[in-house]
Amino acid sequence: QLQLQESGPGLVKPSETLSLTCNVSGGSISTRSYYWGWIRQPPGKGLEWIGTIYYSGSTNYNPSLRSRVTISADTSKNHFSLKLDSVTAADTAVYYCATCAEWVGWFGPWGQGSLVTVSS
Amino acid sequence: SYVLTQPPSVSVAPGQTARITCGGNKIGSTSVHWYQQKPGQAPVLVVYDDADRPSGIPERISGSKSGNTATLAISRVEAGDEADYYCQVWDSTTDHLNWVFGGGTKLTVL
Numbered sequence: 001q002l003q004l005q006e007s008g009p010g011l012v013k014p015s016e017t018l019s020l021t022c023n024v025s026g027g028s029i030s031t032r033s034y035y036w037g038w039i040r041q042p043p044g045k046g047l048e049w050i051g052t053i054y055y056s057g058s059t060n061y062n063p064s065l066r067s068r069v070t071i072s073a074d075t076s077k078n079h080f081s082l083k084l085d086s087v088t089a090a091d092t093a094v095y096y097c098a099t100c101a102e103w104v105g106w107f108g109p110w111g112q113g114s115l116v117t118v119s120s
Numbered sequence: 121s122y123v124l125t126q127p128p129s130v131s132v133a134p135g136q137t138a139r140i141t142c143g144g145n146k147i148g149s150t151s152v153h154w155y156q157q158k159p160g161q162a163p164v165l166v167v168y169d170d171a172d173r174p175s176g177i178p179e180r181i182s183g184s185k186s187g188n189t190a191t192l193a194i195s196r197v198e199a200g201d202e203a204d205y206y207c208q209v210w211d212s213t214t215d216h217l218n219w220v221f222g223g224g225t226k227l228t229v230l
Contacts, residue, residue, distance in 0.1 A: 037219065046224040047155075047163065047206055052217070060217040063121060096162055100219070104169075105210030106153040107219070110162040 002027040004097050006114035012091075013120050018084040022097030022111060023077075030055055030075050033102040038071060038082045040093040041113075048093075052100065053080055087118045122146060122211050124222035131228040132197050140225045142190040142207030150209050152190040154183055157204045157224075166205075167192060194227070202229045 008020035022036070029036055037052035051061035053071045061069050065084070073080040084091060094115050098107035125143045132138040142152060152170050155163035165174055167183035170190060180195045194201050207222040 039219075039221075046204075047157075047208075047221040049219040049221060052219065062218070063216075100210075105151055105212070105219075106165055106168050106208060107163075108165045108174075113162055 002109055004099065004109060004111035006095060006097050006111045008114060010115060010117060012087055012116060012118050014088055014118055015086055018087050018091060018116055020082045020095055020114060021079050023079045029073055029078055029080055035100040035102065036080045037098050037100060037107060039096045039098060042093040089118050092116065092118045122209065122218060122220040124207055124209065124220055126207060126222040126225045129226045129228065131230055133230045134197055134199065136197055138194045138197050138227055140192045140205050142222050143188060145188055147185065147188045147190055152185060153208045154192045155206045155208065157206065163206060197229055199229050202227055
């Protein structure tokens with residue numbers, strides 16, 4: 001059974017880089033035709049897609065975040081990562097990783113989520 | 121870019137039917153998916169491809185679509201249905217792929 005688990009610092013200072021990793025078990029991130037994505041949710045607000053990386057390594061980012069986001073994958077460790085540069089308090093959110101099969105278009109399963117607070 | 125519009129809140133008495141809408145100018149030409157999210161939990165898919173249910177989702181939960189509006193209906197509402205609900209589409213029609221979520225609707229069971 002495919003499982004995803006986010007990990008990374010829970011506190012990041014303003015103007016620094018937020019870094020999170022999603023560890024995948026029960027399947028390979030190299031599996032053909034799967035996207036691996038990041039979604040965030042500010043406290044009390046809705047879901048926002050951040051970006052995805054395809055099994056081949058190609059990436060797609062939310063246009064509103066594209067200038068600050070990098071998603072990468074390490075197939076040897078079977079995990080993928082998120083970096084968000086120049087963070088502000090507005091980037092405080094629960095960050096979820098999830099997967100999406102190319103032939104379905106919806107995300108599932110999801111990780112449990114990781115709260116990242118941006119504060120000095 | 122793609123925008124999906126949901127009502128911020130819907131309230132319904134137990135046993136009644138709740139309907140949550142999701143509007144967007146391209147909904148008629150793409151599949152709509154729905155998630156349920158309870159406090160402190162990750163979203164869970166409850167309807168995919170407009171009207172299909174994953175295994176384990178009760179038949180009380182159903183989806184439909186007409187024109188550029190998709191609707192999630194929950195019949196015989198129970199207290200346990202109280203949650204936030206999000207619609208989502210995947211815009212794969214351009215070179216740049218986008219996954220788009222609606223703003224979410226809080227379902228309150230009176």
